[in-house]
Amino acid sequence: MVLDLPAGDRFALCAATLPAALVAGRSGPSSDGLCAADLIISDGRVEAVLPAGSAPADIEAADLGDRMVWPCFADMHTHIDKGHIWDRQPNPTGDFDGALAAVRADREARWTAGDVETRMDFSLRCAYAHGTSLLRTHIDSLAPQHRISFDVFTDMRARWKDRISLQAVALFPIDAIDDEAYFLDLVEVVAQSGALLGGVTFPMPDLGRRLDILFRAASDKGLDIDLHVDETQDASVLTLLEIAEAKLRNGFEGAVTVGHCCSLARQDEDKAAATIEKVVEAGLSVVSLPMCNMYLQDRQANRTPRSRGITLLHELKAAGVPVAVASDNTRDPFYAYGDLDMVEVFREAVRIAHLDHPLEDAATLVTSRPADILKEPQAGRIAEGGPADLVIFNARSWSEFLSRPQADRIVMRNGMGIDRRLPDYRELDPLMRG
Structure with a gap:
């Protein structure tokens, strides 16, 4: 043009x-x-x-x-610390377990401060050129990576402050919370970095106890929470409901965002409606990652996928839940493609989730709505x-x-x-x- x-x-x-x-x-x-x-x-x-x-x-x-x-756009769920490693660490199976194994191997072998910094900066230059002004990234935070990557992020946030407003979330498996020394150190790093507590949640014995520890730690430090939730096609997985109940049980006053929530779309209408009601009561915000979830989920060799892998965006929105869509992973084992271009995310989300007819407020999903969830109401x-x-x-x-x-x-x-x-x-x- x-x-x-x-x-x-x-x-x-x-x-x-x-x-x-x-x-x-x-x-x-x-x-x-x-x-x-x-x-x-x-x-x-x-x-x-x-x-x-x-x-x-x-x-x-x-x-x-x-x-x-x-x-300009608000991209509220990304992983710029692991972006652009596909060429050196692909995921041949294209599924979730393969992605976990590939990222773990790459992180343990190559994620020095210089490596993470270079890839983060490359990612942010892409996002900036495409028109993003606000971005939240999850940061792999198993020890000792949390201290390496959060130092890089803090420097990157200062370097980019006049171009992209950056937020970060500590990403770790929720069962790692049982390592008290590690978790206390992680909370300190997150608090010192002005970041959020996060984590990958999944069904396990005593999940409620671990969530209580997470909520109490966040409350003590005045931190918000952003969790990976129910990234599966298994309808029996109900950790979204447990998270909502944990927030209410702990009287947590901070903001809680939940990402993915894919199993919600596999549940029967009554079960899904009950979960959404509890999400509304707890005041959770939901972000869907349609491109990555379609790529990873319901993938079997020589079989056409049957499921789209997205959450119940229409039903959540109708119930009054703040919802958004975002990029998620970029050119890494969780998603082999992408460029942190929110136009691509918006176009694909409209098609995948039938966000059209009408389209009156669909654009809010990549602009004002995520900006409000990220507490930056001047953006988007x-x-x-x-x-x-x-x-x-x-x-x-x-x-x-x-x-x-x-x-x-x-x-x-x-x-x-x-x-x-x-x-x-x-x-x-x-x-x-x-």
Whole structure:
């Protein structure tokens, strides 16, 4: 797309098409969830959102020709510490157990601070070029990796603070909580890093006791929690329900996010409805990772998969649960593909989960909704007085937007277009040898 943006401190973007659900305070009419507007940009911020055709005539303007304008994206569940290791540590079976084994082998052999830093930075450059301004990553945190990777993350967060707002979550198997010395050290590292407690939950004897320890530790340190939950097609797995009950039982006042929750979609209607009711009561937020879960789950050699591997997004949303979708893994044994491009995530989620017809507020799943869950309400929306962090697409309608990858998009940060060149995979070649 060729579009000359004004270079001054104050200018107009005229004849823009905006997703109405992403315009803060808007209550006017829309068609299919889209509205026409002129945007006034001043000193890197959105000065005004005006009816189309009403921008002042005395300021420089760019005619967008009804192109869509979105706020920058919020990608609330990623794994940038393990990203881009596929070429040196593939997962030949393509399933969950194969992914666990491959990542474990790679981590133990190669995850030095320099290795993690290089791959994290590469991932963030991809996300930034695609238009993401807010990102949460889970960090593999078994000892001694937690001290290596959180030091790298802390440095990366400072280095990237003017481009992407970063959050981190400690990722470890919930049974490791029984190693008291390790867990106490992990909690200290997380607290010092301004991060979140997390973990991979799965059915086990005495899971409730372990969850109580996790909630108490988070409460004592004032930490929020983000958990991997029920990443399976086994309908008998009900740890989501146990987590909701544990939050209520402990009177935990922090935010709790649960990711995946795939088995919920395999349960009968009554069981699923009861679990969702408890999720609402506990005030949990849910993030679905449709691309990764479709890749890993229901995979058997020479057999077509029968299940999509996603949670009950429609039912959760209808019940009032905050829901979002995100990238998850990128070019690692859990997902061989991806580029931290939230347009790809959105397009695939719409198709996989039938988020269309209507599409009025679907865009919130990758913008304002995850931003709210991540407690950064200034992100993921177009607001008067807010930052002019915008993405301009050469599409005028939902059909045009969803039918192409929008590779020619323009990303604006603080009212200025950025260099959207993606990093070359060849940069990672030195990490793939040996």
